[in-house]
Amino acid sequence: MNNIKISYPNSEKIYLKGSLYPELRVAMRRVRLTPTVTIENGKRKLDTNAPVYIYDTSGPYSDPNIDIDLDKGLPRLRSPWIEKRKKGQTLMSLAKQGVITEEMEYVAIRENMNCAELGIATHITPEFVRNEIAAGRAVIPANINHPESEPMIIGTKFLVKINTNIGNSATTSGIDKEVEKAVWSCKWGGDTLMDLSTGPDISATRERILRNCPVPVGTVPMYQAFEKVNGKAEDLTWEIFRDTLIEQCEQGVDYFTIHCGIRLKNVHLSQGRLTGMVSRGGSIISKWCMVHQEESFLYSHFDEICDICAQYDVALSLGDGLRPGSTFDANDAAQFAELDTMGELVLRAWEKNVQAFIEGPGHVPMHKIKENMERQIEKCLAAPFYTLGPLVTDIAPAYDHITSAIGAAQIGWYGTAMLCYVTPKEHLALPNRDDVRTGVITYKIAAHAADLAKGHPGATIRDNAISKARYDFRWKDHFALALDPELALEYYKTSNDSDNEYCTMCGPNFCAARISHSLKECKDQ
């Protein structure tokens, strides 16, 4: 358990250098492909297929030259960069001053997926990244105390990202299981990780995850504060919450979901709903407001929250406590009132040089999705949007990874920067390892579909390569390029023996691709 490794078929881990910072080593996965074989005039002809570069979230786990020891933690990649800086200098403050940091060049290289090798020019330069960060349209979550994390960027002009939620609740799972899920998420392509643990060992679990996690880690600090008051919302205080924030900043959490958009005057708006409030953090702070008949301390102390975040360069994820819990409640007054407040708060965060993004729903039927995106852009000044799904129907528990991927792909296309995954267990139970894999892959599909629809540079390369491999019957290449090579191979093997020039879907005679290839010969005759 102490030495987890990740590997992918026909792939090697490579590193690209920086230009501004030649010492940068930006990791990427290179997939080697076999040549296309054709017969021309009775002779066998080989055509080389260029390797495909894949955005790689697996960190040091997939580098055969790095020894992993979970007790020691991962190499501290970003430490030298951070040490040069003055305390309280956030990436946003530097960007505003015109400074391109190591993180900014790193993500520029990372986003380009080595398009340059194929001669594809892209808009994503280090200066472009700096400008997006300065304007608040993109975020690089990077707590100075989580130097193990590889820089990644969340913004509508970049690859659509996905987040994986893990974490135990009162009765389930242990620390090792959660770390295993974290690495598992990175293997399948999770871009960030939220530890939503609510049970005992909340702090030890988080520490173990942070030291071994190559992607940014987010939390909902309210969960830990709530444990401190034994689950009595009314006993919460600003001081308890503040101390929790500082503890988590010190540990290295990269972004905090805080439901500071809930105002005392808006809580009643959820009362006429079909499904009231379904956000844990949102319902806790609402209860506090109602019992005390007082403005939420998350709202009234917002500037202090920003000051704390700025000290560690923690990003704020403005949580949507009033998100709809059913398609019936979508786009209602409660939801949109909170969005207005978030627009006000994001501007205040930026004034304090704190990076921020906005959380969105939830449950929304397809015809109401676009309004969410357009309104968010308008009210929240183009800060990145980070949505949970949305689920486009409520009738399919056990398949909510699918109901939500339908909505996620659409809202990603419309401009959402990061999609929070949903697993098959949503609404039913906590996800296990298999559910994490299914959730991550499902959301990689949604995010990538959105990248294609948005025309992200280089996004089509992998699709075209796998399509060609399929048509060429290069099965090994087909699997190597798949989002989940292992499951694709497993399914193929259920009824195929070898590297045939067909599969059992149609059998040899009925293979359309085979017949289609033979048309060329008809023509050539």
Place this chain on the structure above:
Amino acid sequence: MNNIKISYPNSEKIYLKGSLYPELRVAMRRVRLTPTVTIENGKRKLDTNAPVYIYDTSGPYSDPNIDIDLDKGLPRLRSPWIEKRKKGQTLMSLAKQGVITEEMEYVAIRENMNCAELGIATHITPEFVRNEIAAGRAVIPANINHPESEPMIIGTKFLVKINTNIGNSATTSGIDKEVEKAVWSCKWGGDTLMDLSTGPDISATRERILRNCPVPVGTVPMYQAFEKVNGKAEDLTWEIFRDTLIEQCEQGVDYFTIHCGIRLKNVHLSQGRLTGMVSRGGSIISKWCMVHQEESFLYSHFDEICDICAQYDVALSLGDGLRPGSTFDANDAAQFAELDTMGELVLRAWEKNVQAFIEGPGHVPMHKIKENMERQIEKCLAAPFYTLGPLVTDIAPAYDHITSAIGAAQIGWYGTAMLCYVTPKEHLALPNRDDVRTGVITYKIAAHAADLAKGHPGATIRDNAISKARYDFRWKDHFALALDPELALEYYKTSNDSDNEYCTMCGPNFCAARISHSLKECKDQ
């Protein structure tokens, strides 16, 4: 194996009568719900929840009063209606003459899902159905020799339907397995069934399925014709194909996919593609055209095909032999040239009073989906569109039910009348029973999401009922209303013991719904 039965939790099978035809018995599933329990002023208060009516595709299998015997076949529901009619009178010819048939009233009642009981008026009257059939905008596939099938309608102004493909290939499965898959598809909600068998026993398999299938059955007759010439496309003749058509008409096939849109002059358009031709029927007839350098007999004998179909009231599904096999090839000249031909042919089918619909792609990235729908409506004069997916990315073999459900939900929303399901095994192997279930449920999600987005009358009833059940912790109701009650319950049980007022996702203290309910008490104080 001879006595398969289907049951659903907390549900009973009911029958609604007709008005024009009082003898009609239109089946529906009624889900009984438990009352909502609240505490008001210390007293327990019960509020009744109205039963929910669900469109039911399970036929006699879910009627406890009907004995199933696969050797005898299902009751011949439509025989008395058909016997009254003159030979060659198709539903379309009758509709054009102003006749509302039993089938038309049946589907009108079926589509309404008993909305009347809730006081919801809808546009779907028997006369509305007749008018849509007469105009060619909707199809009721109903071969006079398949009287076991319950009438259903395919058209953009009705509930979005889904089709299940089953069938063995040269090496796999047996007749019983395929019948089992057919009933399984009906259980989970498949609206029509295509038997795509290509192996031996093609005819016996189809016979057994037809006699025991309560939903319309489609085939691709070219597959059987191709077997007759031992897989040599060039040996095909119009006569062999014609005899195959007549044999299948006699057996009771309700609709034929025929790739008659392929023209000799257009075949070359597929040559510049990344993935050539991926339609089996399309590649076979293209090969024939190329070898003989002659116009396809499916095109040149189209009027005779229509005459045969009219004799049995078989519907035509104009197959898209030039559909793209990759997102790269989407919306290209080959695809759209074929669509133009289909527009010409659908008009000729209507002149012969043959109902027809148009098949569509395939593989299309999200930003190119809408063009498919708009162009199909324009070129094919609003004939119903029947699409396979489309898959919005090619990088996820083993998850193509999901990549395609994303596209299917969108194109369904834009107006596609029927969605052909895709299973997790697509591109890899033939689906087994579990894959059929996953494929059907995934497509029920896409179709229902489209119904919601289109605002189909009554579509929100089930969503709202399940959302309320969830918020009320009425877990049994939650499962009974789910598309897949069995899997939802199974997942729930992985970590929940009983009918708790919470689940292990959050545990008791962190349950947002619980806290949200308690807000009401704060307010009441």
